[in-house]
Structure formats: C-alpha cells, structure tokens
Amino acid sequence: MNRRLLALPVTACLAAVAGLAFHRVFGFGPVVPVAVVAALVPTALAALLSGVRPWPLWVSAVATVPAWLATAAATVLRPTLGDGSFTRTLREGVLGSWKSILTTLLPAPAEPALLLLVHLVVWLAAFAGAELALRTRLRALPGVPALAAFAVALLLGVDGSGSNLGLAAATVVLLAVLMLLRSAPDEEGRGWRTILAGLPAAAALGALALAVGPFVPVGAEPYNPREQVQAPPPQTRDSVSPLDRVGGWLLSPDQVLFTVRAARREEWRLAVLDRFDGVTWTSGARFVPTGSRVPPSPDEVDRSALPQTITVRGLPGVWAPAADRPRRVDGLGVVVDPGSGVLAAVRPLQPGQTYRVESQTPKWDVEDLESASIADDAEARAALQLPWGPGATKEPVQIAEFRRFAKQATADADSPVQRAAMLAARLRAHARYSVTAPPGHGYRQLDYFLGEGRNGTPEHFATAYAVLARTIGLPTRIKVGFSGGHRVGDVLEVRSGDVMVWPEVKFDGIGWMPFNPTPDRPGKAEQDDSVAEGESRKLEQAQQNAAEKKRAGDGPNDQTPPPAAKPHHEEGDPLPWWAYALAAVAVLIAGYLGAALTAPALRRRRRRAGTPAARIVGAWQQALEHLADVGLGTARTLTAHEVARFGARHVGDDSLAHLRPLADLVDRTRFAQAEADPRAADRAWEHSDGLGRLVTAKAGRLRRLRRRLHPRSLRPRPEPLHGGRAER
Known part of the structure; x- marks a missing residue:
C-alpha cells in the first residue's frame, strides 16, 4: 500500500501537466491555478479515503462529485456567486464550454464557464489516475487518464499560440517515474536502489524527447476539430446599418x-x-x-x-x-x-x-498593382452577384444601363487595376458631392443618381461604383468608416463629417483594395488635416496614374498621327458568297463528324437497353462491329460459331474465350423456349467488351478511328443469319 501511495503525487503531477497544456487556449496565467487545484484536491481525497478503510469504488465516485462542486464554487465559479448566475454558468461550462472554445478565436477569454472545462477535465484525470494507482497493479495504467486530458487540451488548442513540447517531455519523464515506482521490487533496499538508478534514465528520456521533438517529421496537417463544429450563425449586430x-x-x-x-x-x-x-x-x-x-x-x-x-x-x-x-x-x-x-x-x-x-x-507596392489580376475564389465570385431584387421575376432594366456606362468608362483600360481606377475617375467627374442628396442605394436610386440627379454623398458614389464594377467582372464590396481625423493636441478627433464610404475590389494575391470614386467636398481646404496620409495617399496616387495612363499624349498639341484604321465592312454590308459557302461546308463537316462519332455510342446505348434477350442480341451485334475492324465483311449468312472461328483466325485464340460463350448465349436466346436470364445478358456484354479490347490491341486505335469516320459506320450492321457461307 505504501508503494501505491507513493504513486499518487506522480499521477497528480501528470494531471496538472495535462491541465497546463490548455495554455494554448487561455494562456498560462488563467490556467496554472486552475490546473494545480484541480489536480491536488481529488488526489488528496483519494488518498484520504484509502487510508481510512478500503472503500468501494462507487463510494469514491460519489464523494468526488460534491468535492468537485465545492472546489469549483470556491475557485473558478466564485465570481458568479454574487450575481446569481452560478447555476447558468455551471450548466454552460459542463455542457457547452467545449463548443464555445471551438468557435472562439484563441486565446479564449478567461471566463468562468470556459475555465470550468479545464477544472473538470483535470479533476477527472487526477481522480481516475489516483484510483487506478490504488486499485490496480498495471504499471502505466494510472497515467492513461492524464494522457487523455492532454489530448483534449491539444485538440481544443490546435490553433493557439505557443508550444506544448516542454509539457510533452515532462509527461514522458513522469510516466517513466510512475512505471519505476510501480515496478520496483517489494524489498525496501532493492526497491529504492532500482528507483534511484532509474531516475537519471527517466530524465535522459525526457531530455531526448525535448531535443528530438522539433525535428520529428509530420506528414499531414494536424486534425482541427474547429472544422467540424459549425460556427454561430451570422447575427445582426446593429439594427441600423x-x-x-x-x-x-x-x-x-x-x-x-x-x-x-x-x-x-x-x-x-x-x-x-x-x-x-x-x-x-x-x-x-x-x-x-x-x-x-x-x-x-x-x-x-x-x-x-x-x-x-x-x-x-x-x-x-x-x-x-x-x-x-x-x-x-x-x-x-x-x-x-x-x-x-x-x-x-x-x-x-x-x-x-x-x-x-x-x-x-x-503597404502597397505600385509594381504589384500594375500586374494584379482579378481574384477568382469563392468570396470573389460571390462579390460579382447582382440579384434582381426582392420579388423580381426578371432582370431590372437598370442593370443593362449600368453595364453600358461601365464599359464606356473603361473602354481604353489595359488591366484590371486600370479598369477599376478609370471607373472611379469617371464617377468623380460624372457627378457632384452633395450632403443634401436623398439617401438610398437600390437600382432605382442609383439610376436616378447617375442619370438625372448627379448629386450624391459618399453612399451614392461608393454603392454606384460597386454595382457598376460588378457588371464588368470586378468583385466588389463596401467599406464604411472614417477618413483621417483632426489633430487636437496628441489625439486625433474623428468627427461625423469625416465619414467615408469606399468600394473595394478583390485582386489575386493582394486581397481587397479600396478605390475612391467620391469627389472632394465643395469648399474643402487644400490642406485639410482630416484626410488619411502615407500609404492611403500613395495608393490613391497610383490609382490616379493608372486612370490617366491612356490619356497621356491625347492633348491638342499631340502631333502623332493615329494608326491607320483597318478596313472593315459597315454594318449592313452583305457578306460575299464565298463566306456563306465556306460556312456551309464547315457546318456540313462538323455535322458529319459529330454524327459519325456519336452514332456508334448511341447504337451501343440502345443495344444495352430492353429485355435480357434483346441485350444479348445487342451484345452480339456489338461484337460484329468489333470484328469489322479486322476484316469481317457481310456477316448476314454466318452462324454464330462461324463468326467465332473467324475471330480466332484474325484476332487470336484469346478471342475464343469471349466469342464461344457469347455465341452459345445468342443461340440459346434464339432457339431456347425459356426466357433469357438478366445475369446472362450481363455476361454477354462482358464478353463483348472483352472482345473489343482484344480487337483494339490487334488492329490499333488509328485503324478503328478511320473505320468510325467511314460513311458506312452511320448504318448498323445487319444481324447474321444461320446456315450459309461467310462473305469475305
């Protein structure tokens, strides 16, 4: 019994180390006191009960429940005793804290409901380890509950920062010490000598694990349980957008x-x-x-x-x-x-x-901007959608007008970034800034803004840009925020007049890039200190340069003659007769090739359908088409077994393994009184397909393709009759 009691401090340390592995979830600060208390108390309780008398296991299991509840109330749940949320927090911590942790970005907040999970897991590991140490003789078994608790911590903290390598090495040392204590001889002298001799080996084993751990190759991504837990649904965070x-x-x-x-x-x-x-x-x-x-x-x-x-x-x-x-x-x-x-x-x-x-x-790189391409991931594709509107049954007419406007504005663009910048520049020149413009950014309001009103707030300019850009393939979204601020002492005061709305376009590798289609406010000072600076100004300048790139050299003094226009036919000029003739020939050739290549597939599909008897006959007809590639001519007067002998001569003896059974099936189908079996039809097609592979190997794919393109391939082969001679 003394030797078993000596193992209890080791099992407690194992449980505490497993609890410390939750540091990747919460950090060490909140976890250390919880893990230490949850490891020591159940271990001490198990030692106390074993020392009084050998209580049955169920007594210990029942006693540990109120002990855990009292310890949790005095430590983790203590802040909830005063506000009346003890019961609710206890229920959430026991039943739902694991899911809350898996749906929380780490490090998770050190809330009582979440820390209660650590307390419970460590308590169970310490209690189970102590009871196993007292009631079993298996050397390493008392360490298994702590390993399970360690695994729980690893799963919940897979996305957290930090490393559990040191704790894993400590676990290896403690497991080795546990096995030494439980495997030493019963004689006091020899037992202690064995334990003392084994401690350096245990320490060396832990040091080896610590040193080798970073270099252990891992061939797969770690399992992440967060991918299996559904995150909370989107919530409306504010009733007013x-x-x-x-x-x-x-x-x-x-x-x-x-x-x-x-x-x-x-x-x-x-x-x-x-x-x-x-x-x-x-x-x-x-x-x-x-x-x-x-x-x-x-x-x-x-x-x-x-x-x-x-x-x-x-x-x-x-x-x-x-x-x-x-x-x-x-x-x-x-x-x-x-x-x-x-x-x-x-x-x-x-x-x-x-x-x-x-x-x-x-930090924007101008060179990267010039070569950027449009993103094509799922988020970007969703940012191209233009719904018709609630209850609409057809596309609003405004969408076509918006697309025409956007294409005209970006007609000279050479790159996606230039297209996006030119669209922003066009909007800045197309309408005026006005704080009194009526709000709204649906299709009708934007149509009025672009067509008649031409006065708007940043709301109108940004939303118009986002819709226009989507019509020409630029994925967009809207960003609402504030620009810069006014320096007052050592702080920036951000006022309501600094509000700004930016459209953003997603580019591959760069992500979401903001554009500014809103003109300056009337009366805005040239040195207004409310504007952003640094990278934002640099980005706006790069976009402005891209938008004006096509205009360089287009001024009135430019003497460069325009390139000669290529001759073209005016709309309505008739095409010459030979163009129609070439088009007709191309259509005929394409139609013939399509028919020649699809007709055999359609025949095969038709032959595989119907009753079992019809399928067996269809398999035989398909076999005849295969043999035509090696010289079988008119087979109408050949019996089935004569066709089989022809296949043996021109394909090889291997073909008999398919032709003879197939011939027998065809004969039984034609002359037997019993109905054909569906399984026999399946075997017939297996033999027909096997024969086709042998013929392809013998004749070659090129020869088979030439025969498929011959006009007679459009006509199915006649079914052979019985009695008569083969026509070669």
Whole structure:
C-alpha cells in the first residue's frame, strides 16, 4: 500500500501537466491555478479515503462529485456567486464550454464557464489516475487518464499560440517515474536502489524527447476539430446599418464620434458590407467570440504595425472602429469576423469606453498593382452577384444601363487595376458631392443618381461604383468608416463629417483594395488635416496614374498621327458568297463528324437497353462491329460459331474465350423456349467488351478511328443469319 501511495503525487503531477497544456487556449496565467487545484484536491481525497478503510469504488465516485462542486464554487465559479448566475454558468461550462472554445478565436477569454472545462477535465484525470494507482497493479495504467486530458487540451488548442513540447517531455519523464515506482521490487533496499538508478534514465528520456521533438517529421496537417463544429450563425449586430447613418452624419459634421491616439492618420474602418440584394447592402460576416487575437489576413500584402488607443465619444451602435487590419484588441469585449477582421462590441458602445487595438495596415507596392489580376475564389465570385431584387421575376432594366456606362468608362483600360481606377475617375467627374442628396442605394436610386440627379454623398458614389464594377467582372464590396481625423493636441478627433464610404475590389494575391470614386467636398481646404496620409495617399496616387495612363499624349498639341484604321465592312454590308459557302461546308463537316462519332455510342446505348434477350442480341451485334475492324465483311449468312472461328483466325485464340460463350448465349436466346436470364445478358456484354479490347490491341486505335469516320459506320450492321457461307 505504501508503494501505491507513493504513486499518487506522480499521477497528480501528470494531471496538472495535462491541465497546463490548455495554455494554448487561455494562456498560462488563467490556467496554472486552475490546473494545480484541480489536480491536488481529488488526489488528496483519494488518498484520504484509502487510508481510512478500503472503500468501494462507487463510494469514491460519489464523494468526488460534491468535492468537485465545492472546489469549483470556491475557485473558478466564485465570481458568479454574487450575481446569481452560478447555476447558468455551471450548466454552460459542463455542457457547452467545449463548443464555445471551438468557435472562439484563441486565446479564449478567461471566463468562468470556459475555465470550468479545464477544472473538470483535470479533476477527472487526477481522480481516475489516483484510483487506478490504488486499485490496480498495471504499471502505466494510472497515467492513461492524464494522457487523455492532454489530448483534449491539444485538440481544443490546435490553433493557439505557443508550444506544448516542454509539457510533452515532462509527461514522458513522469510516466517513466510512475512505471519505476510501480515496478520496483517489494524489498525496501532493492526497491529504492532500482528507483534511484532509474531516475537519471527517466530524465535522459525526457531530455531526448525535448531535443528530438522539433525535428520529428509530420506528414499531414494536424486534425482541427474547429472544422467540424459549425460556427454561430451570422447575427445582426446593429439594427441600423452604418451605411444608413452616413447621410445623417454628414448633415451634422462637427459631432466628435471618437478619438484616436496613434502615430499617424489612417482610414478608421467601421464595417464591411458585402451582400447586395438589389435594394440595400448588408454584412454577411460570421462574428465569433475572441479573447483578444484577430487572425491575420490571407492576402500577401506587406503590412506595418500601428498601435491605437480609441476612446468612444458619441459613436452609436456596436461597430468598433479600427485601422485595417486589427490583430489584437484589449479593453473591450468584442466579436470578430475572421474573414474581414471587422470588430463588433458585445454590448452597445458607451461614451468614455477606451480600448487598444494593434493593427497591421497594408503597404502597397505600385509594381504589384500594375500586374494584379482579378481574384477568382469563392468570396470573389460571390462579390460579382447582382440579384434582381426582392420579388423580381426578371432582370431590372437598370442593370443593362449600368453595364453600358461601365464599359464606356473603361473602354481604353489595359488591366484590371486600370479598369477599376478609370471607373472611379469617371464617377468623380460624372457627378457632384452633395450632403443634401436623398439617401438610398437600390437600382432605382442609383439610376436616378447617375442619370438625372448627379448629386450624391459618399453612399451614392461608393454603392454606384460597386454595382457598376460588378457588371464588368470586378468583385466588389463596401467599406464604411472614417477618413483621417483632426489633430487636437496628441489625439486625433474623428468627427461625423469625416465619414467615408469606399468600394473595394478583390485582386489575386493582394486581397481587397479600396478605390475612391467620391469627389472632394465643395469648399474643402487644400490642406485639410482630416484626410488619411502615407500609404492611403500613395495608393490613391497610383490609382490616379493608372486612370490617366491612356490619356497621356491625347492633348491638342499631340502631333502623332493615329494608326491607320483597318478596313472593315459597315454594318449592313452583305457578306460575299464565298463566306456563306465556306460556312456551309464547315457546318456540313462538323455535322458529319459529330454524327459519325456519336452514332456508334448511341447504337451501343440502345443495344444495352430492353429485355435480357434483346441485350444479348445487342451484345452480339456489338461484337460484329468489333470484328469489322479486322476484316469481317457481310456477316448476314454466318452462324454464330462461324463468326467465332473467324475471330480466332484474325484476332487470336484469346478471342475464343469471349466469342464461344457469347455465341452459345445468342443461340440459346434464339432457339431456347425459356426466357433469357438478366445475369446472362450481363455476361454477354462482358464478353463483348472483352472482345473489343482484344480487337483494339490487334488492329490499333488509328485503324478503328478511320473505320468510325467511314460513311458506312452511320448504318448498323445487319444481324447474321444461320446456315450459309461467310462473305469475305
């Protein structure tokens, strides 16, 4: 019994190490106290019960339940005792915390309901390990529960940062020590000598695991259970779309919405709207919880870090502004869309709230922009859709007008980026900026904006651009945010008049690139400090250069003569007669080739259908077509077995293995009184197909193709009769 008690500290350490493996989910700070307490208490309880008297296992199992509940209430669930949420948190932690962790971007927040899962898993591993150590003689069995807990931690933290290599090496050492303790001889002297002699070997084994671990080849991607768990459905984070607030903000431009403490001005993104139903733009974001981390962007653009401290002043709703793209958020409970990186507060924003964001803003390479191609992934294809509108049964007439406008604006473009830039430039010159323009961005409102009104806010220019671009194959979405800010002391004041809407176009490798189709506001100062600077200004200049590239040399003083126009026929000029003749010949040749190549396939399909008897006869007719490739002429007067002998002479003796059984089946079908068996029909076609392969090997594919193109291949071969001579 003493030797078994000595194994309990080892099983407790194994359970604690397994609990520490959850650091990839929460970080070490929240996990260490939970794992230590959850490993020690059940181990001590098992030792206490075994020391009083040998209690049955069911007594220990029953006793551990209230012990766990009391320990959890005093540690992990202690914050919930005062607000009355103890029962709800306990239920969520036991039943649903695993799914919450799998649908949360790591590191997960150290909430009681989530940490309760760590407490429960470690407790069960420690309790099971202690009981196995006390009640069994198997050497390594008490370590199995801790290994199972370690596996749970690995699965839940597969996307987390950090490494479990050191903990895995510690687990190897502890397992070796456990086996030494449980395998040493019973004699006290010899037992301790064996244990002491084995400890260096256990330490060496752990060191070897630690050293070799990074170099172990892994041939497959790790299993990620997050891919098997359905994320929460898209939620409407705010009843009012940020796009619908643009007009109101512009009419009251001096309201301070938030302040930013940052090293430079940027475009402070608020929301991304990627779905258009013909009437309004909405967000298809799938917001998931996150502790603080935001996953990186999948594009290949170089980025620079920008820390920001944002204080909410008068900004309503739940959309949390930040520079693109956020990587870490502290001080505000948020959910995040992993695709776009857009942040939404868990609760509506309140004046005075302050949070910190670390963003990675793009650094645009002008050379990459010039050679960029349009993206063709699933997201880009979805960003090309132009629905007809709710309840519409036919395409709105405005879509054709929009397509005509976009093609005229980009007629001289040589590249996708130039096409996108020229469309933005055309819109800036086509209409005027006006804060009094009526809101709305459906097909009818955009048609009025482009045709009659020609006055609009950034809402109209951006949404018009997005729809126009989709008509010419540019995948687009809408970004709502704020441009720059006004420097006041050491902070930037972002006011309601700084609101801006940008369309974005997705390019392969670059990702979503913003364009600005909105002209400057009337009366805007040339040195207005509300505009963004740095990379944003660089991108706008590169796009402007691309849009004006075709115009270089088109001025009035350009003396370069235009290239000679190629002669062409005016619309309505009749084509010469020989053009019709060539077209007719081409149609006839194409029709003949199509018929010659498809007729055999249609005959084969027809022969395989029908009753079993008809299928057997069809298989025989197909065999005759195969033998025609090696010289079989008119077979109408040949018996089935005469055809088989012909095949043996011209194809080889191997053909008899197919022709003789097929001939027998044909004869029985014709002369036997019993109905043919469907299985016999299947065998007939197997023999016919086997004969076809032998004929192809004998005659060659080229010869068979020439015979297929012969006019007589369009006519099926007549079925052979019985009695008579073969006609060669």
